[in-house]
Amino acid sequence: MDKPALRTRSAAQAIADGHSLIAVAEKRPRGRPRxxxxxxxxxxxxxxxxxxxxxxxxxxxxxxxxxxxxxxxxxxxxxxxxxxxKSKGALLYAVMDEGMRSAILRQTAALEAAAQAPPDADAAALLRVLIRNHFDVLLGAGSDFIPVMLYESRSITAKQRASLARLQGDYESVWEPVLQALSSEGRLQCPVKLARLLIFGALNWSVQWFDAKKGASLDELADAAMALFIGESQKPMRRTRA
Missing domain, CATH: 1.10.10.60 (Homeodomain-like)
Structure with a gap:
């Protein structure tokens, strides 16, 4: 067996790795100049x-x-x-491209805000930040873009899908060190790659059933997701109710 010191990674390192991945994603050229x-x-x-x-x-x-x-x-x-x-298809691709770029910027902002949290914040707290932000991207104000990308991708070209896949990879790569840290701590009960796919599958499906006028708030959804994915409910870094 590996020594515990070699198996575990701190939440601080997960956060640092996440920021490094964001920086790489922002600097990496993607297709034509912006x-x-x-x-x-x-x-x-x-x-x-x-x-x-x-x-x-x-x-x-x-x-x-x-x-x-x-x-x-x-x-x-x-x-x-x-x-x-040029066409309705080009407009559809613009919707998806704008949605992914906006999602990346919003996730970056959420992580930067998390970096200002108390130093004892762990990987679970950071996972909640990512989940809560993802719910906001999917279900919050101006949230039409990503659902369109999720369910209309068959209507764009293979080249356009490949371009969006690269942006999606940049977005999801930030989750990897957080899930790795949870796995090392024994708080994630399945392989990291499979966990990431299952987590995004579950979160993304919420666009099919969530109704802001009924049931849970986005904060309550994030709490429920934390309980489901790692078996515990984490208090948010900031939670207010009107």
């Missing part, structure tokens, strides 16, 4: 189109949503979206 804010806005209409498309694709589905529907939602003529996007 456009400036002005270029991406195209006079603010592009942003409006992407936001409207995300809502409609999630509510009606990609196939049932027409460019006429999207144009009407932002007060455009039916052919005007093609000035900004």
């Amino acid at each position: 456009k400036t804010i002005d270029e991406r806005d195209d006079g603010n209409r592009r942003v409006e189109l992407v936001n409207a498309a995300a809502k409609l694709f999630r509510r009606k589905g990609f196939d049932a949503t027409s460019t006429r529907d999207i144009a009407a939602a932002v007060g455009m003529h039916s052919g005007s979206p093609f000035y900004h996007f």
